[in-house]
Amino acid sequence: MRLELNATPEEVMRAVDALRDFSRAQCLPEKTVFDLALALEECASNIVNHAFKRDAGQKFNVTFDRNGSEIFIELRDCGPCFDPTKVECEPPANKDDPAGGWGIQLVHYYMDELQYTRECNQNVLRLTKRLTP
Numbered sequence: 580m581r582l583e584l585n586a587t588p589e590e591v592m593r594a595v596d597a598l599r600d601f602s603r604a605q606c607l608p609e610k611t612v613f614d615l616a617l618a619l620e621e622c623a624s625n626i627v628n629h630a631f632k633r634d635a636g637q638k639f640n641v642t643f644d645r646n647g648s649e650i651f652i653e654l655r656d657c658g659p660c661f662d663p664t665k666v667e668c669e670p671p672a673n674k675d676d677p678a679g680g681w682g683i684q685l686v687h688y689y690m691d692e693l694q695y696t697r698e699c700n701q702n703v704l705r706l707t708k709r710l711t712p
Contacts, residue, residue: 580597580601580642580644581640581641581642582594582640582641583638583639583640584623584638584639584640584641585635585636586627586630586631586633586634586635586636586637586638586639587627588633590623590627591620591623592620594619594623594641595616595619595620595623597643598616598619598641601643602615602650605645605650607650607710611650614689614690614708615652615689615708617685617686617689618652618685618686618690618706619641619652619706621682621683621686622652622654622663622686623639623654624682625663625682625683626639626654626658626702629658629661630656630658630659630661630702631656631658637656637657639654639655639656639657639658640653640654640655640656641654642655648712649708649709649710650710651705651707651708652705652708653703653704653705653706654702654704654706655701655702655703655704656702657700657702658702660697660702661702662695662697662702663683663693663704664693664694664695665695666683666684686706689708690707690708692706693705693707
């Protein structure tokens with residue numbers, strides 16, 4: 580499944596709802612659905628809020644796929660180069676810091692693999708969740 584989304588919080592939630600529907604159609608456990616939805620919401624929100632500064636005229640793509648015992652989420656955007664796999668996985672020094680900083684750590688926790696590449700002036704982030712039998 581592939582979606583083209585405008586850079587708005589509403590579109591992020593549309594993608595999350597589509598992922599939930601896709602995951603349930605794949606008969607995935609609710610815990611896995613939660614993990615996937617949380618990771619997608621965090622990564623897509625980063626694109627909307629940081630790469631595109633909530634400019635609704637900007638677009639990005641999200642793709643969901645299943646290959647046997649793995650679920651893949653791929654996000655593509657033409658924002659500034661940003662590799663979330665290089666972000667420190669330590670919580671912020673000040674947990675009361677309103678700037679946040681927990682999102683990428685949550686994605687690392689809930690997903691089994693994160694891969695980043697820069698292709699044709701696009702950030703390409705591929706998230707992998709391995710399904711347990």
